[in-house]
Amino acid sequence: MTLFIQQLFNGLALGGVYCLAAIGLTLVFGVLRIPNLAHGALYMLGAYLTYFFLTTIGIPYIAAIGIAAILLFVVGIGLERLVFHPLRNSPHTHHMIAAVGAMFFFQALAQAIWGADFRRMDTPITGELRILGAEISAQRIVIIVVAVIVLALLAWFIKRSIHGQTIEAIEQDRVGASLVGINPSMVSMLTLGLSALLATIAAGLVAPINLLSPTMGDALNLKVFAIIILGGLGSLPGAIVGGFALAIAETMTATYISSGVGEAVAFIVLVAVLAIKPTGLFTKAVQR
Amino acid sequence: MSALKNPRLLGTFAVVIVIAATPIFFAEQNYTMRVLTVGMCAAIAVYGLNIILGFTGQLSLAQGGFFGIGAYGVGLLTTDYDWSFWSAFIVTIIGTAVVGYLCGLIALRTKDEYFAIFTMAIGFIIFLVISRWESVTHAHSGVNNVKFPEGGGIVDFESPVAMFYLVFVILLVCIYVTHAIRRSSVGRTLLTIRTSEDLADAIGVRVGFSKQLAFAASAVLGGIGGGLYATVVGFIGPDSASIDKTFEFLMFILVGGMGTVAGPLLGSMIVTFLFELFQDFQAYRFIVLGPIIVALVIFAPRGIIGYLGGFIDRRARKRKIAEARRSSGGSAPETDSARVGTAARTDTERTGNDSTTSSAGSGTDPEETK
Numbered sequence: 001m002t003l004f005i006q007q008l009f010n011g012l013a014l015g016g017v018y019c020l021a022a023i024g025l026t027l028v029f030g031v032l033r034i035p036n037l038a039h040g041a042l043y044m045l046g047a048y049l050t051y052f053f054l055t056t057i058g059i060p061y062i063a064a065i066g067i068a069a070i071l072l073f074v075v076g077i078g079l080e081r082l083v084f085h086p087l088r089n090s091p092h093t094h095h096m097i098a099a100v101g102a103m104f105f106f107q108a109l110a111q112a113i114w115g116a117d118f119r120r121m122d123t124p125i126t127g128e129l130r131i132l133g134a135e136i137s138a139q140r141i142v143i144i145v146v147a148v149i150v151l152a153l154l155a156w157f158i159k160r161s162i163h164g165q166t167i168e169a170i171e172q173d174r175v176g177a178s179l180v181g182i183n184p185s186m187v188s189m190l191t192l193g194l195s196a197l198l199a200t201i202a203a204g205l206v207a208p209i210n211l212l213s214p215t216m217g218d219a220l221n222l223k224v225f226a227i228i229i230l231g232g233l234g235s236l237p238g239a240i241v242g243g244f245a246l247a248i249a250e251t252m253t254a255t256y257i258s259s260g261v262g263e264a265v266a267f268i269v270l271v272a273v274l275a276i277k278p279t280g281l282f283t284k285a286v287q288r
Numbered sequence: 289m290s291a292l293k294n295p296r297l298l299g300t301f302a303v304v305i306v307i308a309a310t311p312i313f314f315a316e317q318n319y320t321m322r323v324l325t326v327g328m329c330a331a332i333a334v335y336g337l338n339i340i341l342g343f344t345g346q347l348s349l350a351q352g353g354f355f356g357i358g359a360y361g362v363g364l365l366t367t368d369y370d371w372s373f374w375s376a377f378i379v380t381i382i383g384t385a386v387v388g389y390l391c392g393l394i395a396l397r398t399k400d401e402y403f404a405i406f407t408m409a410i411g412f413i414i415f416l417v418i419s420r421w422e423s424v425t426h427a428h429s430g431v432n433n434v435k436f437p438e439g440g441g442i443v444d445f446e447s448p449v450a451m452f453y454l455v456f457v458i459l460l461v462c463i464y465v466t467h468a469i470r471r472s473s474v475g476r477t478l479l480t481i482r483t484s485e486d487l488a489d490a491i492g493v494r495v496g497f498s499k500q501l502a503f504a505a506s507a508v509l510g511g512i513g514g515g516l517y518a519t520v521v522g523f524i525g526p527d528s529a530s531i532d533k534t535f536e537f538l539m540f541i542l543v544g545g546m547g548t549v550a551g552p553l554l555g556s557m558i559v560t561f562l563f564e565l566f567q568d569f570q571a572y573r574f575i576v577l578g579p580i581i582v583a584l585v586i587f588a589p590r591g592i593i594g595y596l597g598g599f600i601d602r603r604a605r606k607r608k609i610a611e612a613r614r615s616s617g618g619s620a621p622e623t624d625s626a627r628v629g630t631a632a633r634t635d636t637e638r639t640g641n642d643s644t645t646s647s648a649g650s651g652t653d654p655e656e657t658k
């Protein structure tokens with residue numbers, strides 16, 4: 001039972017990270033109608049920048065994540081401007097290939113700056129909490145709390161603020177939104193920036209638990225894609241439910257079956273879901 | 289019409305003859321021969337990708353995985369189980385066909401980004417199995433001393449030049465097969481799917497079946513490329529099945545030209561040599577190559593061959609327009625422009641039927657109609 005509670009919290013913490021990363025990806029899909037294969041690379045870049053500000057420069061942990069997130073927001077905007085904007089009328093495959101090119105660029109860049117070796121990031125948040133006999137590291141509690149706060153802020157931003165509402169408007173009806181004066185390319189830039197920002201927060205939160213490497217985004221990339229397909233491309237609630245469900249499934253199978261199966265569970269789920277329902281579980285009607 | 293088609297056919301032959309002649313100059317340089325041969329192994333897998341991506345317009349990200357299955361199939365059977373190369377090769381091809389068919393069973397239900405992500409997951413699962421299943425695949429220590437193909441007494445495939453020609457001949461067969469698929473009714477079905485899957489479905493094309501066939505064919509070519517790669521290099525590791533391999537193939541096809549006959553070969557050879565140039569800073573090569581991929585997709589989505597093809601088309605159109613002008617003998621500007629429009633339209637129709645044109649909707653390409 002103790003083990004179960006401990007793993008449940010581990011799963012929740014991982015779920016928080018997955019959610020933040022997956023929501024950014026699903027937002028981009030909703031607005032730009034493209035699966036951004038470079039998302040994992042943005043996550044990786046976010047982790048390294050957090051590492052840089054925390055360890056090399058010596059800025060406090062949360063502030064380091066914040067600065068990295070703002071920088072990645074700019075990188076996201078740049079990615080939209082330089083890569084996706086010129087391709088907006090091209091076939092879908094072109095977007096995906098271009099995103100792959102961007103992903104390779106980011107990975108090689110990180111490797112050139114920080115090297116190919118694994119790096120460890122120490123966090124100032126130490127200590128453990130005892131909940132029902134299980135020991136939960138404070139870092140994981142921070143992940144869960146920050147993830148919930150960020151998700152709530154995001155929900156407020158999209159539902160209540162003008163800029164957020166433009167995102168939703170474009171998602172719902174691109175032409176209609178343009179007719180009432182919303183600029184689709186501004187919204188696209190905002191969305192990609194936001195998605196990179198969320199990925200950075202996720203990466204900064206999880207970095208002290210995991211090791212950093214230029215290819216750390218690859219596995220996450222596949223997992224968040226599995227999540228948003230599970231939840232239906234473009235669906236925000238789907239991304240949240242999918243993120244937590246997959247994370248808990250992953251930690252539980254890793255604990256009770258084997259770590260190898262835990263690693264593969266996302267893909268097994270993905271294949272199973274696509275075999276049963278090729279358009280995802282919670283897909284809303286997407287008009288092209 | 290046949291005169292217009294000739295430059296392309298000639299171009300393809302030129303590429304093939306240039307590559308066939310390379311051993312004359314490099315026969316003494318074993319290293320160069322190996323690089324060329326490895327490039328051609330990759331080209332075979334790229335022709336597989338061409339079927340699914342170039343013809344059908346579906347981005348399959350599992351090609352590296354199938355390449356890995358091919359490499360490990362031949363590698364493990366010839367070393368651990370001591371099979372002869374040829375029997376291992378044939379069994380491996382059948383194996384990839386089966387795996388490709390099974391994956392296709394699910395893949396055919398998905399489309400567009402779901403298809404891309406699904407195939408990416410397949411590729412990753414294959415990579416995970418190869419890199420983690422230590423008792424069978426030796427995980428990170430890889431497979432050493434993969435056997436060379438047995439010659440029939442006269443030929444000895446241990447020399448790089450003989451190996452080069454073996455791969456070259458198999459490559460030519462593969463090119464011919466993809467070309468034949470492209471011209472068959474199945475190939476036309478695939479092109480219809482590329483233009484519009486919904487439309488194809490509506491007019492009664494068996495979209496799922498055709499996609500599954502294309503997927504299995506591309507897997508088989510990936511397996512053939514991988515199997516040959518294993519014997520050419522002699523050593524394989526999990527890297528040969530990684531998603532990076534898939535992306536390398538993507539780059540090859542992009543540089544050469546999607547959906548063209550000569551494109552994958554040309555792209556594979558050029559980029560393989562670029563990779564060799566960048567070998568000293570292999571890890572950083574994508575700082576340069578990444579933006580090149582992006583720029584290619586944005587500015588030259590049809591690759592070198594597609595660009596040349598477009599050039600040939602434009603010249604042909606100009607000639608047609610000039611002929612039209614001459615015959616009309618300086619008529620009013622309205623009729624003149626109307627004529628130009630007709631000339632362009634007939635040209636588009638012709639391009640649509642031509643076997644070697646690349647990229648979706650080449651007739652409606654803004655670059656073309658300018």
